[in-house]
Amino acid sequence: MEAQVTENASDYRMYFEEFRNDNHSVEDVQVGEQIWLSKIATGYMTYHGYVSLVICICGILANIVNIFVLNTKELRSSSNAILTLIAVSDNITMLMYIPQVLLFNIHDANMPLSQYFSYNRVVYSLVASKVTLASHNVSVWLGVSLAVFRFMQSRSRHHIPRSRRNLQTVALVCSAFLISIASSVPNSFTNRIEAHTLENNETIYTIDSTALVTNDPQILVDTNVLLYAIVGKLLPCVLMAMLVGALVHSLHKRSKRFSFANRKRSVLLGRTNRLLYAIVVLFLITELPQGLLVLMCVFISGLYENVYIPLGDFFDVLALINCVVNFVLYCIMSSKFRNKFKILCCRHVLRK
Template sequence: MRNPINNILTGIAISDAITMMSYIPFAIHFYIQHGLERTPAKYTFEWTWFLALHFNLSVTTHMISIWLGVCMSIVRYIYIKSMGIGKINIDQAKSVILVVMVFLISILFCIPNYYITKVRITAGSDNVYMLENLRLGEKDMPWIEALAAWIFILLGKIGPCILITISGSLLLYTLHVSQERTKALKGARVEERMRTHRRTTIMLLAIICMFIVAELPQSILLLIGIFKENFFKVEYALLGDTIDILALINNATNFIMYCAMSRQFRDILFEMTCKYLHNGEDASYSHVKAVQTKTSHVHV
C-alpha cells in the first residue's frame, strides 16, 4: 500500500474483518445451534465469556472503524486542498502512525467498558450463566457504567458523526473548487486526473454517508437511554438484532466499495488469496496483476 488513503482503508478493513469473524461463531452458537431458548448448553461458563469477549470486541472495532473513517475523510480533504499548491501534508509514514494510534487510543477508551463486563450465574437456574445486567439510565447507576456509556456515546457515536459530517461537507466544497480551477487548465492528462480524483472522492463520500446512516440513529437511541429509566431493558433491547444486522451490512458494503475504489487494495487482496489457494505459488497472480496494471485506470 503506497498511499495514505489505502493505509487507512486497510486499517478499516482489518477492523471490519475482525468484527465479522467474531459474529460467525456468535451467530452459529447463540442463534442457529441453540435457537432463542436460555438453556445450560447455550449459556455455559465458557460461551458466556465468549459473549463478553464478542461484545467488547465489537465495541472496540466499531470505535476503530468509525474514527478511521473520520481520519480518511480528513486526509482526503487535506489532499484535495493541497493539490492547488503542489504539496501533500500526509505521507505514507504518517498515515501508518495515524492508523496505529487510532487502534491504541480506541482500546484505551474502551477500558471502562471491559471493566464493567462481568459473568454471573442466574439465580435459581441449572448452571445458566449470563452477563451482569447494567443499570444504565437508572438512578443508582454506578459511575463507572456512566463513564463507559458516555465515552461510547460521545467518542464512539455522536462525536465521530459530527466530525465526519463536517469533513465530508468540506470535502465536497473543496472538490467543487478544484473542479472550477481545473476548467482553466488544458490537457487530457489534467482532465483524466481530475476524473479519477472525483470518482474516488465520490466513493469516499458514499462511505461517509453510510457511516452516518448506520451510526446516527443508534446514537440518538443511546442518548435517550441515558436519561430514560428502563429504556435499555425494554425498548432498546428489542432493536439489538436490527442494529447488529445494520452494522454488518455496513461493514460488508464498505469492503465491496474499498475493492471498487482502489486498484492497490484489490491487488493486495488478490495476492493474499492466490498465496493461500496456491500455497505460495505466485506465477498465475503475477500474470494477472500485469494484465490488470495495463488495463486498469482506477487510482487513489
C-alpha cells in the first residue's frame, strides 16, 4: 500500500549530512546514551540512497503492471478499482522520492555545502515531503476503504447489484481522499525554509522544524504531530485490525449457518479476503511502530532527536517496501492475477 516517506526524516537527513561533511563526530549531534543508534543510522546512510533507488524503480514498474492487470476486463471489480488507486498513490510516493534520493543521498562527497543545501534543492525537499505525506495518507485510507468494502460484502446474504457496489466504492474512495487531505493540511504550515550564513560566507538553506524538535507547545505543531500519528498511522491500523477480525468472524459464522450454495460463496469470499489479510498484516508491521513512536515523541522529551530521526531512513525503506510488496502478494495469492499476468506477458513476447 504507503509507502510514505517519513514526514520529516528526509528533511533532517540533510542535517546529518551537514554535520558529517563538516567533520563533526556522531557525539556532536547525539545526546544521551543512544549513540549506538546514531552510529548505525550514519553507517546505513551510505547505502540508503542506492537501496531506496532500487526499491523505487522496481516498485514503480510493479505497480504499473498491477494497474494494467487489475484493469483488464476479466479482473475489473470494485475491490480491484480500489487496489488500482492504491497502486497509483504508491507510485506517486516513489516518483517523488527518487529525486529526493538523487539530490541528497547519491551525490559527490566533495560538493560544496552551498550547492548541496541550495535553495532549489531544499524547496524540492519540502514540496516532496508534503506530496509524499498526502499520497501515503491516501494509500493508507484506501486500504481501510478496501477493508470496509470487503466487510460489507461479507455481511450481505444476497448478491449485491453492480450499481450498488459501484456507489459504495465511490463513497468509500471519496471518504478516503477527504480524510487524507484534511489530515495533511496542518503539515503544510509547520515547516519553513531558513537561510544560514557559514563562516566562509557561503549561504545554505535548511528546513526549519525546531518547534517540533524542542516540543514547542504551539497548537499547530501539536495538531500536526497528533494527526500524523493518530489519523495517518494508528487509527488506520486499529480500523484494519478490527475489520479483518470482524471479517474472519463473519465468514466463520456464515460457513456454519447457511446452505451449501451460500457456503460456497463464503469460501470464495474467504479466498479473496486472504489477500486483504496479508496486506493488512504487512501494513501493521510497517506502519504501527512508526505511529507509536511519533506519538511517544510528543510526550517524551529528546525521543524525537535521539531515536526517531536516526530511524528515519529505516522507516522510509519499510514504507517503500510496502509499496512494492502488493505485486508479489497478488502473484502468490491470486490465481486470476497470475494467469492474466502470464497471458499479457505472452502476448507482448509474441508481438515482438
